[in-house]
Amino acid sequence: MIAPGSYEELRNELATRHEDLSKRLKQIAEYALDNPNDMALETVSGIAERASVQPSSLIRFAKAFGYSGFSEMQRVFRTHLVESGANYKERIRSFGRDDETAEYTRNIVLDDFVDGGIAALDNLREVVDPDKFEAAIKYLGEADVIYLAAQRRSFPVASYLAYAFAQLDKRCVLIDGNGGMFFEQGRSIRKGDALLAISFKSYSPEVVQLVKETRENNIPVVSISDGVLSPLTQNSDVCLEVEDIEVHAFRSLAATMTLALTLVVALGRQLQE
Amino acid sequence: MIAPGSYEELRNELATRHEDLSKRLKQIAEYALDNPNDMALETVSGIAERASVQPSSLIRFAKAFGYSGFSEMQRVFRTHLVESGANYKERIRSFGRDDETAEYTRNIVLDDFVDGGIAALDNLREVVDPDKFEAAIKYLGEADVIYLAAQRRSFPVASYLAYAFAQLDKRCVLIDGNGGMFFEQGRSIRKGDALLAISFKSYSPEVVQLVKETRENNIPVVSISDGVLSPLTQNSDVCLEVEDIEVHAFRSLAATMTLALTLVVALGRQLQE
DNA sequence: ACAAAAATGGAATAAAAATTCCACACAGAG
DNA sequence: CTCTGTGTGGAATTTTTATTCCATTTTTGT
Incomplete structure (x- = not known):
């Protein structure tokens, strides 16, 4: 038996x-x-x-x-x-467990990331709070210039947003830290502008500091980050939560990118009206 | 309490x-x-x-x-x-919602992109050719320095790859075209290096030209693009196809990012051996 | 730099839970 | 109607798990 x-x-x-x-x-x-x-x-x-x-x-x-x-x-x-039971974080773990015994054929790797990406997107649908989302759109829509701050792994997201905002004829500044000028670029932000910051753990100290400073100057801060413990959550006017899945010790950007895109489209729609 | x-x-x-x-x-x-x-x-x-x-x-x-x-x-x-868990089971997923009649509430926009992203990832699993993928890994693994070329919408992907390669201690150069130096940066590529180019229609003329020149110098070119008609396919040693889905006139990067990530992990694994 | 207070680790103890055991009930065969 | 074997209830036992306690370390305030 x-x-x-x-x-x-x-x-x-x-x-x-x-x-x-x-x-x-x-x-x-x-x-x-x-x-x-x-x-x-x-x-x-x-x-x-x-x-x-x-x-x-x-x-x-x-x-x-x-x-x-x-x-x-x-x-x-x-x-x-x-x-x-939908709690997708646990699903990550089961990927990890399989991994230890599974043979790594090339396809298994791709499948894992595809599955992980799908799970992350599914999760995104659930965790995004429509009220927060709407508030984010409002802040960004009212801004004269949107400043984009992100470093390291999150930088590509900001880079994409810069491209997409430009397509919408929405003025924006991508704070890329070129030439070590991160804070210098960041401090040119003025009343009437807004800061959109993106950072995940371990949080980039530069971005965190810029968020704090900007908030202190009473300029709206919208952030994209992971969960309630993020220092961005605490120091932003509105924080959108995303959690991309970590598979094989690497974290994808599929969910974050999708959220960014949605933000752009929703903003574009609002500007048209 | x-x-x-x-x-x-x-x-x-x-x-x-x-x-x-x-x-x-x-x-x-x-x-x-x-x-x-x-x-x-x-x-x-x-x-x-x-x-x-x-x-x-x-x-x-x-x-x-x-x-x-x-x-x-x-x-x-x-x-x-x-x-x-109970919520999850009851959830229904409806692809292909009727956009024309649907009211565009904020949620529907996010749902559309999430669905689109999932579809794109599903598709990615199908269309990636394992042999091509393996060949791409081989070229990149053997390269002394990987040059990354992408513009506009694809640039964030290259930017992410630059970050991830650095994490793997794989040397790479991100051709960002800063200061109008796109070709100058691109032409520093040498024998023993490889070029990884990313571009989708409408194809960036700079990237296309750089790919051609590099190929003529007998330097391996790996590209990520969309379908057989792409000028990159024709001028690369190996071309990986991705097709991100267009929703509401915007194209996500979820699938492309996932492919990029997979490439990184597969390369990392190969380097370890 | 010192004392007081708070936090921590780890063993000891208490509580709860799983499992075993056995006496009994009940059905079917002779 | 009784013997036999399987099934059942419930108490007893074992095992696992939660909680407490206190010596030691770490922080805090002066």
Whole structure:
């Protein structure tokens, strides 16, 4: 007897053997199929109570399906909960785990990044707060000149935005730090302008400092960053959150780029009106 | 002190109080925000190990946020896990929405780009030719210095590649055309180097010309472009095809960026061997 | 630089949970 | 109707897990 390793296998096994099971085990099987979340999260006695059986029956049940005990079977339900459960950060981790054993054919690498990118985009859809997004558009739309600040990995995003804003005839300045003039470029920002800053952990100190200074001068700051702990979140008028997935120790820009593009299009639409 | 009852409240509390927390508690807060699933499913000692803290610190952490103990706090994470999972399953994804009749609310714009990005990534998986990909890696791996040429919309991709190659300690030169020196920069390319050019229609004349000249000097040219009609395809040793989807008259860079990233990782892996 | 207070690590302890065990119930065969 | 074997409830036991406690270290305020 070999225990099902995946939720799908287990589900299948439960269905096939359902008829042959004893009264109590049948009862448990039905409960398990109806309440997989309970199976994943509750304790033996908790489930026993809800399903109106004895705790020992649950152990017998698990053993009847080849597991060493209830806990081992519960792991199958837990894994399923995480994997199906949209929390995409955990999906990154499962990429990482596969990686250690998988052979690296070229295709697997591309597939991983494609999957990662898709997951990141899916996540983007969920985490972007429409109110914040609208507020960001408003600040940018009202700005005379948009200043763009980003360094290192985020720089390409700013670079893309500079290109796209120019297409819209929206004036902007890309603070590229050329010639070590990062702050000099940044300090030419005036009342009526706005700063759009992009940075992810580990946050570029220059960008963080510029954001703070600009805010202190009462100039609107819109930022794109990762999560509530970011120093940009705290010092911006509005902060859009993105989290690109890290696969094979590298972080893509697919989600961030898509957000940037959306920002541009929404801004363009607003300017037309 | 009242303990946050929902995940969102907790998340918020973690963020606002993050700065005032002690070193260990801060560390735990970061881990919790990054790995909510672990917080939901793992045991105290399991989490302690992964987050590199003592089990007792986790209990202190929970108490610092008003819970009676770790278990009470964990319930918040578990509830969130179940609820976010349920939403995910119910979500419907509809591609190819009817743009003409749809009202353009802010969300629809983001959804369109997300869908477009996903479609582009899916497509990328299909169209990338593994042999060409491998050949590209080979040329780049053997190059002494990689020259990167791209203009306008493609420039951010080159910019990202420059950053990533530097991370790999792979020497590269980003031909940015600063000071109108595009060709001057490009002509410093030597035997033993390679050119990586990125351009899409309408093709940048500078990049096309540089590709031709470089090829004539028998220096390997790898390019990223769109389809067989591209002048880059015809004048490169190997050309990787990508097609980012155009939505609302704007073209994203999600797929191209993902291809670039994959190139970097594959190259990095090859260099390690 | 010092004392006081806060934070930390790690072992000790308490609590909770999983698992085992056994007496009993119940169905089917003789 | 009783014997036999499987199934079941529930208490006892073992294992795992959470929590507490205190000696030690680190920070803070003077």
